[in-house]
Every structure is written in structure tokens, then in C-alpha cells.
Amino acid sequence: MHGMTSSERTRPxxxxxxxxYTQIADLLRSRIEDEAYPPGTAMPSEPELAAELxxxxxxxxxxxxxxxxxxxxxxxRGAGTYVRSIPxxxxxxxxxxxxxxxxxxxxxxxxxxxxxxxxxxxxxxGPIQASAEIASLLxxxxxxxxxxxxxxxxxxxxxxxxxxxxxxWSIAKGSPLLEMDTGVGGSYGRLADMGYVVGxxxxxxxxxxxxxxECQILDLDSTQPxxxxxxxxxTEEHTPxxxxxxxxxxxxxxxxxxxxxxxPPSRRR
Amino acid sequence: MHGMTSSERTRPxxxxxxxxYTQIADLLRSRIEDEAYPPGTAMPSEPELAAELxxxxxxxxxxxxxxxxxxxxxxxRGAGTYVRSIPxxxxxxxxxxxxxxxxxxxxxxxxxxxxxxxxxxxxxxGPIQASAEIASLLxxxxxxxxxxxxxxxxxxxxxxxxxxxxxxWSIAKGSPLLEMDTGVGGSYGRLADMGYVVGxxxxxxxxxxxxxxECQILDLDSTQPxxxxxxxxxTEEHTPxxxxxxxxxxxxxxxxxxxxxxxPPSRRR
DNA sequence: CAGTGGTCTAGACCACCAC
DNA sequence: TGGTGGTCTAGACCACTGC
Numbered sequence: 001m002h003g004m005t006s007s008e009r010t011r012p013x014x015x016x017x018x019x020x021y022t023q024i025a026d027l028l029r030s031r032i033e034d035e036a037y038p039p040g041t042a043m044p045s046e047p048e049l050a051a052e053l054x055x056x057x058x059x060x061x062x063x064x065x066x067x068x069x070x071x072x073x074x075x076x077r078g079a080g081t082y083v084r085s086i087p088x089x090x091x092x093x094x095x096x097x098x099x100x101x102x103x104x105x106x107x108x109x110x111x112x113x114x115x116x117x118x119x120x121x122x123x124x125x126g127p128i129q130a131s132a133e134i135a136s137l138l139x140x141x142x143x144x145x146x147x148x149x150x151x152x153x154x155x156x157x158x159x160x161x162x163x164x165x166x167x168x169w170s171i172a173k174g175s176p177l178l179e180m181d182t183g184v185g186g187s188y189g190r191l192a193d194m195g196y197v198v199g200x201x202x203x204x205x206x207x208x209x210x211x212x213x214e215c216q217i218l219d220l221d222s223t224q225p226x227x228x229x230x231x232x233x234x235t236e237e238h239t240p241x242x243x244x245x246x247x248x249x250x251x252x253x254x255x256x257x258x259x260x261x262x263x264p265p266s267r268r269r
Numbered sequence: 270m271h272g273m274t275s276s277e278r279t280r281p282x283x284x285x286x287x288x289x290y291t292q293i294a295d296l297l298r299s300r301i302e303d304e305a306y307p308p309g310t311a312m313p314s315e316p317e318l319a320a321e322l323x324x325x326x327x328x329x330x331x332x333x334x335x336x337x338x339x340x341x342x343x344x345x346r347g348a349g350t351y352v353r354s355i356p357x358x359x360x361x362x363x364x365x366x367x368x369x370x371x372x373x374x375x376x377x378x379x380x381x382x383x384x385x386x387x388x389x390x391x392x393x394x395g396p397i398q399a400s401a402e403i404a405s406l407l408x409x410x411x412x413x414x415x416x417x418x419x420x421x422x423x424x425x426x427x428x429x430x431x432x433x434x435x436x437x438w439s440i441a442k443g444s445p446l447l448e449m450d451t452g453v454g455g456s457y458g459r460l461a462d463m464g465y466v467v468g469x470x471x472x473x474x475x476x477x478x479x480x481x482x483e484c485q486i487l488d489l490d491s492t493q494p495x496x497x498x499x500x501x502x503x504t505e506e507h508t509p510x511x512x513x514x515x516x517x518x519x520x521x522x523x524x525x526x527x528x529x530x531x532x533p534p535s536r537r538r
Numbered sequence: 539c540a541g542t543g544g545t546c547t548a549g550a551c552c553a554c555c556a557c
Numbered sequence: 558t559g560g561t562g563g564t565c566t567a568g569a570c571c572a573c574t575g576c
Contacts, residue, residue, distance in 0.1 A: 019545060022481075022491070045561060056547045061562075069478050069492065078554035078561050090473075094528055188530075198530040204359075205526070207476035207494050207519035209338050212291075222291070223338065225476050225494035225519065233530075250476035250494065257474070257526045259363055261457075261467040261502075288564065314542060325566045330543075347542050347574035 020055055024063035027053075032072055032083055039085030043073065046081075069223040071251025086158065087114055091248075092256040097188075097201055108153070116155035122180050123150040127169055134166050137232060137243045147172035149187075152217065159218045160252060165244040171196060188233065191241055199236035203229050203257075207250055214247055225250040289324055293332035296322075301341055301352055308354030312342065315350075338492040340520025355427065356383055360517075361525040366457075366470055366502075377422070385424035391449050392419040396438055403435050406501060406512045416441035418456075421486065428487045429521060434513040440465060457502065460510055468505035472498050472526075476519055483516055494519040 028049075031037050043049075046064070050057045064081060067073045075081045089110055096110075108118035127145050135142040146166045153161040165187065167177055176182055176190045183189065188198055210218065210226045220226070229246040297318075300306050312318075315333070319326045333350060336342045344350045358379055365379075377387035396414050404411040415435045422430040434456065436446055445451055445459045452458065457467055479487065479495045489495070498515040 021545080047561085057562090058548090058564095059546065061564090062545090064562090066478075075562065076555080077563075079556075080561060093526060097530065200527060200529045202525065202527045205474060205496075205524040206522075207496060209335075209494065223335075223492065225478065227474075227476060253475075255474040256471065257362065257528070258469060258471045259526070259528050260469045261366065290564080316542090326543090327545095327567090328565065330545090331564090333543090344543065345574080346544080347572070349542060349574090 021059050021062040022066070024049075024053060024055070024060065025066040028063060028067060029070075029072060032067075037083050039083050042080040042082050065223065068221040069225075071224060071249070074219075075221070086155070086252055088254050089114060089116075089155065089160065089252055090254045090256055092258075093201075093203060094256075094258050114155075117157070119154040119157070121152045121154070123152060125149050125178060125180060127172075130166065134243060137230065138166060138168055138240050140168055145169035147177055149177070161246060161248040162214065162217055163244060163246045165242055167191075167242055171241060187242070191233075196235060196241045198233045198241070199238075200234050202232045202234065205229050205255065210247075210249075218247070218249055220249055227253060227255065229255070290328050290331040291335070293318075293322060293324070293329065294335040297332060297336060298339075298341060301336075306352050308352050311349040311351055334492065337490040338494075340493060340518070343488075344490070355424070355521055356385075357523055358383060358385075358424065358429065358521055359523045359525055361527075362470075362472060363525075363527050383424075386426070388423040388426070390421045390423070392421060394418050394447060394449060396441075399435065403512060406499065407435060407437055407509050409437055414438035416446055418446070430515060430517040431483065431486055432513060432515045434511055436460075436511055440510060456511065460502075465504060465510045467502045467510070468507075469503050471501045471503065474498050474524065479516075479518075487516070487518055489518055496522060496524065498524070 028037075028043070037043050043064075044052070046057045046060045049060045053060070064073065064075075068075065072084055073081050074084055091110060108120060110118075126148065128148050130138065130140065130142065130144050130146040132142045134146060135144060138146065140146070146169055149165045149167075151163045151165075152159055153163065167187075171191070171194065172178065175194060177187055185192070191198070206228045207225050208228065210220045210222065210224055212222065214220065214226060215222050215224075218226070227246070227248050227250050229244075229248075231242075231244040231246060232240050233242040234240055297306075297312070306312050312333075313321070315326045315329045318329045322329070333342065333344075337344065341353055342350050343353055360379060377389060379387075395417065397417050399407065399409065399411065399413050399415040401411045403415060404413060407415065409415070415438055418434045418436075420432045420434075421428055422432065436456075440460070440463065441447065444463060446456055454461070460467070475497045476494050477497065479489045479491065479493055481491065483489065483495060484491050484493075487495070496515070496517050496519050498513075498517075500511075500513040500515060501509050502511040503509055
């Protein structure tokens with residue numbers, strides 16, 4: 001079919017039962033893994049690939065869409081499609097929030113351990129009205145005032161994470177939590193100073209396709225999956241004192257958890 | 270543009286800077302959330318929607334592709350596109366593996382608590398050659414023999430999870446782990462009988478687009494994200510005695526973790 | 539057999555980037 | 558200004574479903 005004659009043996013067989021665009025995605029993926037297209041370099045343009053493989057540009061575009069979802073390539077509009085080169089970052093929940101290691105920079109430490117240049121930007125620190133969801137997580141009434149600390153973290157100037165923390169205003173009002181630098185021991189240190197000692201943490205992890213806003217902030221494609229972590233710090237008396245919502249690209253991060261094998265505590269939430 | 274005259278006010282405005290297919294996806298999503306398209310029912314066909322919204326069928330198809338990725342709808346080839354109705358299932362890692370609660374059915378208990386009809390199928394139980402990855406996780410040499418137990422779990426006959434557990438053959442050989450029913454206390458109970466007592470667990474969580482094989486087994490679209498959990502059971506002496514790989518649809522599951530706030534143990538892996 | 543969604547193409551227009 | 562990717566369309570063919 002389609003004028004395919006003697007070239008049948010020389011060009012890769014993009015035919016047959018499986019959809020062409022999936023076969024092409026597999027082919028391009030293998031070229032990336034073999035470093036025929038090395039990390040950081042531009043792939044051939046879509047018209048070039050279309051000509052090489054004997055399909056329309058739309059089909060190439062769709063194949064590349066699969067590679068984008070999987071995080072293999074990143075498109076720069078008008079400039080070309082580039083092979084990605086960021087290694088995975090491990091987020092060790094327990095180490096991260098372990099009493100010893102705390103500081104301003106759990107995320108920064110993770111990035112640095114991989115030889116990446118970390119940075120954290122604060123976007124907003126101040127009181128707001130709690131959304132229904134945040135209020136429910138903090139066990140306060142919807143619309144009550146909460147302190148929000150919105151941060152963005154970067155590795156080699158590439159955005160890696162959105163992290164928004166919320167505290168009941170009754171706790172945060174007039175405290176060092178309103179400052180950008182919360183000092184030695186970080187926000188949990190300051191909470192402890194005020195008598196709110198963390199007893200345990202919970203995290204609820206979901207994964208979903210990134211929203212449009214998240215794509216903007218994290219520089220993701222609109223078809224890439226993200227992790228959303230709802231992190232809650234509880235006192236021993238089972239009062240939530242902080243809720244943090246983290247959103248991060250799933251293709252960059254691995255989440256690590258660790259726990260002892262023992263009967264769960266008598267508390268039940 | 271495009272023959273749009275007096276109907277401009279009556280039909281939704283699909284125009285303007287944003288791509289049409291994203292606007293259409295938003296529109297359809299809101300109709301699903303408002304139950305204009307109730308759960309379990311068929312959406313209008315693609316040609317119908319194309320006529321209603323004044324766009325080509327390809328554009329409708331692309332919009333529906335977004336809803337599929339997000340798990341809002343499920344397509345039955347040749348029959349139509351149906352609104353999804355499965356609730357989220359929470360997987361509490363600690364409770365799940367807590368020494369008290371163990372049995373054959375952690376996944377089953379989770380499903381049952383939501384009023385869903387659980388089922389677990391065993392696909393394979395027997396010795397195989399370890400892949401490089403599994404061997405590395407079990408701290409044995411690549412190609413060594415391991416016992417694999419491959420299971421599939423279901424809720425209301427819909428597949429929810431792939432779970433493959435691996436044990437060093439030196440431990441598993443001739444043991445009750447070769448049986449389908451491992452009895453009271455499950456596989457960890459039998460390991461303990463043999464002197465391999467679990468000290469702690471680790472889980473490495475990633476999320477990615479489902480592979481073709483996983484789409485088949487889990488009845489997913491090829492653009493939907495899945496969780497992959499690498500679960501390892503360790504003795505107090507830091508020897509891995511079981512590795513389990515779980516793959517599950519991200520749009521169905523929420524993963525829950527909980528831990529005490531204390532300095533991490535001295536061990537470091 | 540008619541209707542459904544899956545895929546593909548050629549051609550087109552656009553916004554954006556780099557030169 | 559030319560090249561890049563983003564999007565859209567009309568028309569087509571296909572496999573599959575259900576009657």
C-alpha cells in the first residue's frame with residue numbers, strides 16, 4: 001500500500017496492525033535510549049521525520065506527543081524538539097521530615113545530592129481564606145483565615161515542585177512563620193517553640209494529568225502526569241497543625257517511604 | 270469565521286486563543302460533573318458532538334482523549350463512550366502491612382470497605398530467572414532463581430491492580446509460599462515461620478503512562494497514568510526477603526502513608 | 539448492516555523562534 | 558523571513574459492536 005516498493009527493506013517497517021504513531025514513538029524512543037539522539041540535542045524536525053518514515057506530519061506529531069507525555073522530550077515552540085536529560089530525584093519522605101535533617105531545604109538537599117543546582121522561590125506568604133478542602137484538612141471551618149506559604153523549587157533553574165503550606169491563623173498569627181526564613185529547624189522548629197510539637201505525619205499521594213496552571217509553572221506538557229501529595233503534620237493529640245500540598249512532575253520524581261513493621265497505633269483517623 | 274452567524278449566541282463559544290479541543294474537553298467535563306451526562310451512561314457520539322459544537326470529528330476525538338487520560342470516560346470500541354463511575358480507593362500502606370491486619374486480602378479489604386465486590390486471581394506461582402532489576406532489589410545475582418507470585422486484583426470485576434511478588438528461591442523452595450493460599454498471616458507469616466521476620470518496609474513510588482501490556486490487563490487507555498510501587502520487605506539485619514511490584518491505575522487509587530516524627534534509624538540503604 | 543470510535547492524510551493557517 | 562511545532566478540517570478507510 002501507498003507506493004511502498006523496493007524501499008520496503010531499507011526503511012523501518014511502519015505498517016500493519018499496530019497504529020503507525022505508536023510504532024513511530026517506539027522507534028524514536030529507542031533512538032533516544034541508544035543515544036542516536038543524544039540528551040540535550042534537537043531531534044530532526046517533524047517534516048524531516050515525516051519524509052524519512054513516509055508518513056504525514058500529523059502522525060509524527062502524534063508520536064512525539066507520546067514521548068512528551070513520558071517525559072522523553074521537551075518541545076520549544078518555534079525552536080525544535082529536544083531530548084530531555086534530567087535525572088530522577090528521590091524524595092525520601094521520612095528522611096525529609098526527620099527531626100535531625102530539617103532546615104530550609106529538604107528539596108534543596110535532594111537536588112544537591114544529585115549535583116544539581118537547587119533554588120527555592122517564595123511566591124506568597126500571608127493570610128488568606130481557607131478553601132473548603134484546606135479547611136477540612138486542618139479541621140477548621142471553611143472560610144476561616146489561614147497562613148499560606150507558597151514556594152516553588154528548582155533544580156538547575158528548571159522548576160521541579162510547587163509546595164504550598166497552610167497553617168491555622170490562630171497558630172501562625174504574629175509568629176516567625178510569617179517570615180521568609182524560618183530559621184534553624186524550619187517551620188516545625190518554630191511550631192515546636194510555640195508548643196505545637198509534631199507527633200506524626202500523613203501523606204495522601206495521587207497522580208493525575210497536570211492542570212493548565214501547573215503546566216505553566218512547572219513547564220510541563222499538558223499531557224504529563226504529576227504527583228500531588230497532601231502532607232499533614234499532626235500533634236500527638238491528633239490535631240493537624242500544618243497541611244502542605246505538593247505538586248511535582250512524575251517523570252522527574254520517585255517518592256520513597258519507609259516504616260517499621262508493627263501494629264499501627266490505636267489512633268484511627 | 271466559518272459560517273458562524275446567528276447561532277453564535279445559542280451555541281457555546283468554542284473559539285479564540287485557547288485550542289478548541291481543550292475548551293471542548295472542559296465543556297464536556299463540566300457536563301459530566303453536573304451529571305448532564307450521568308455516570309454509566311453513553312455520551313453523545315462523536316459525529317453528534319461535532320455537529321452540535323460546529324467542529325470536525327477529529328477535534329472532538331482529541332477532546333475526548335483528554336477526558337480518557339483523566340479517567341472521566343471509558344470508550345467501548347464500536348459501542349460508544351461511557352461516563353465512568355468508579356469511586357477512589359485508598360491504599361493505606363501501613364495498615365495494609367501492619368502485623369495485625371494481614372491476611373490474604375489487604376486489597377480485598379480495601380475494596381470491600383467501599384462496598385465493592387473484591388476478587389484476587391493468581392496468574393502464576395513458580396520459579397523463574399530473576400531480571401536484573403529484581404535481582405538487584407533482592408541483593409542476589411542477576412539470573413538467579415526466584416519465586417514469583419503474580420496476582421491481579423479486581424473490584425466489581427474491574428481490574429484494579431497488578432501485583433507481582435518475588436522471593437529468593439533459597440528461601441521459597443519447598444515452602445508454603447508455593448501454595449496459592451498462604452494461610453493465616455499470609456506470606457509474611459510463613460516467612461516468619463522460617464525465621465525471616467520482617468523488620469521494616471520500603472516503598473518507591475513512581476507514576477508514568479501505562480505500558481501497552483498494562484493497558485490490556487488493567488483495561489486502561491494508552492494515555493492514562495499508573496502508579497508503580499516497588500515494595501520491599503527487609504529483616505532487621507537489612508536483608509531483603511520480598512520484593513513486590515504493584516501497578517495500578519492512578520485515577521482510581523490514593524496512596525496513604527503515615528510515620529512518626531523521629532530521627533531516622535541509623536541504617537542507610 | 540448501520541453506527542461507533544481509531545487512525546491516517548493533504549493541505550492549511552497560526553504563533554513563535556532564530557537569524 | 559524561513560523554519561519549527563500547534564492546531565484544525567474534510568474526507569477517507571478500518572475494526573468493532575449490536576441489531
